[in-house]
Amino acid sequence: MSLFLLNTPVFFLTIALVVLVIVLIVPIIKTKIIIISALLLGLIYPIVYYHSVYDSHLSYQQLQEKQLVSGVIEAIDDYQYTYRLTLRAKFLAHAHIPQYKKLKLQLYLVKSKYNETVLNVGDEIETKVKLKPIVSTVNEGLFDGRLFNFFHGIKYKGSINHTSHFKLLTRKSENTYQHIETSHYAWLYFSILFGDTSNMPSKFKEATKQLGISHLFAVSGLHMGIVFGISYWLARICFFYTKKLKIGRVRSYIPYVFGILCCAVYLDLSSYATSAQRALIMLCVFCLCWQINRSYISYRALILALLIIILINPFVTLTVGFYFSFFAVLSILLSINIIKRLGIKHWAVKLLVLQSAITLSLLPFSVLFFNGVSSYSLLINLVAIPLFSLFCMPIILLIGLLSEIFDTAVLIAFFDPVIQFIVNQVYTIANYKVWLSLPLITWQLALLLSVSSLLLFYIPYSLYITLPIITFYLIQLNFVSDELKIHVLDVGHGLAVILSKNNNAVLYDLGARYQEYSYVKSVIFPTLQLNNLTLSKTIISHDDNDHSGGLKDIIASDKIDTVAGFGKACHFKAFWLEDVLFESIPNKGTFKSDNNNSCVVLVSYKGFKLLLTGDIEKQREYALRNNAKISNVDLLISPHHGSNSSSTDIFIKLTNPSWVIHSVNAYNRWQFPSIKVVTRYASNNVKQLATYKGAIKIQVANDAYRITTQGQAKKYWFLVQ
Structure with missing residues (x-):
């Protein structure tokens, strides 16, 4: 994906070897020096930038105590019981944070205590809160929140509860777009105007992704072109009556300068989106070439924009928009050459060639980042782009500009039904199967x-x-593999294990559900879809939220008929996957605890044994002490996430696993896995893994098995945990 995602020594050695070969071949000494200098700069600059801008961490002692925090609210997410504030820190841990430092916090504000405190984006607050690092889940092929959080500087989170000190320092000045906010579709206005999709409904986000039109809601060259065009001609009109003023050639520069300044202001309002930066740089180069009578070469302008953007922030290569923006423009430039070479005159054919080039070049990145492509994206964009460019964007931009001066409520009321019609059409088309899911691509x-x-x-x-x-x-x-694949997913504090063979899957436990967030919807179903798996059976160990929280989503997706083991239904011995035996281990004790009544399952495949234990504790483990079936397993999912109430020495000696996996999240309040449990497994020579470093995949062949971890596969030097 980018230089910063490639952390293997082989890759860097390959680059160094290529550069050395070039240096040896090139006869000119000055050229050799330039090549070597460029290589050194490329290697050193990101490291220097990281330590200057991103490297700010709290010590272990500071994380154990409440810290005084102040900063400006950049985003507010409204959940059922809390507000999640994204705060750009100005003061933290007795130190002022320089403006160039990227350091943001996510603070959860309890509604029941602060429901009378009305907060807005732009307000400055002060609070005292205990913080802990944010560690995102890491699952194969799914969105990596670590890279997103790193790029934006989001590092710590904390809860502002009933006893916390909380103070509103300053209010943001009156909102200049308050008229727009009266619209039922205010989220769409702000998405189109500034690329702000934070308030966009998740259903609409998914629909735009399905149709391949998400790019319309990112500030791009189209936005910059419209802003520059309007401001340029306004300046030209204003200076039309000043011909008698003796300001000479300077007058001809002013419309260009005014247009670029307006674009710079717009860039600031759009939070410096990569595509907007690229468009502004290329626009500046174009204006400069026009004024000095030099030919404008688009490729050079694009390369210059690439260089400047990477110098501004070399870690921009971690973002999806970076690749889509530059490859889209490159494909447009190449298709323009084809249009000229073939002498194509008709505008419809030109549009078809342009859109075909963009679609074709971006398809691989769509598969890489989104695990699929929109099957109708070419046709939909042929309609959506002209509609957006010539109708929606200019009108919404005009409303946004006029709202600075006038009350635009009448215009908004007139235009809202049009927006409603467009939104409904997007939902309608997205209901058809337009998204084609594809397997992982490197x-x-x-x-x-x-x-x-x-x-x-x-x-x-x-x-x-x-x-x-x-x-x-x-x-x-x-290609269909005959292996048994076991995915122990990273679902924070909870458990979810997918076992699959020949495109069929069995699911053990569902992870948790918190308010609007569900691991079934965000991790389990996407993993099934990504691997082209059909869910055949579902086993739920017991009725705790971290194991059964996603049951509502299983029901909603018409998968309830797959549930085969839950509570008293935990009695089975079946080959749900080809040659793979699933056998429940009888519960012969009488336990009041839900944990001890967990559905324990032994999975056997050609000599390989996996034991799934739910949350059983020492009482149930003791009851299993004479069960020879569960002895000498290859892989054990640690009981109760590695709690000290489980994994007794007797149970470890009985099962005698080669590997044990603790399904836990980082910095959990129970401090699982317990140090005592880790020590017990270690003293029995059991190798240990934990999902807080990423999902774990086990591939079982006829006579061997292989374990890979996402934590190792996606281990980056700039992510400090």
């Missing part, structure tokens, strides 16, 4: 496919390169 393959697709527009003979690459990927799609 960044190497995605880059090769995208570059080779672009080459088709420049060098027709590159088809001989593109076809083998596409064939290789299609072969991967149709």
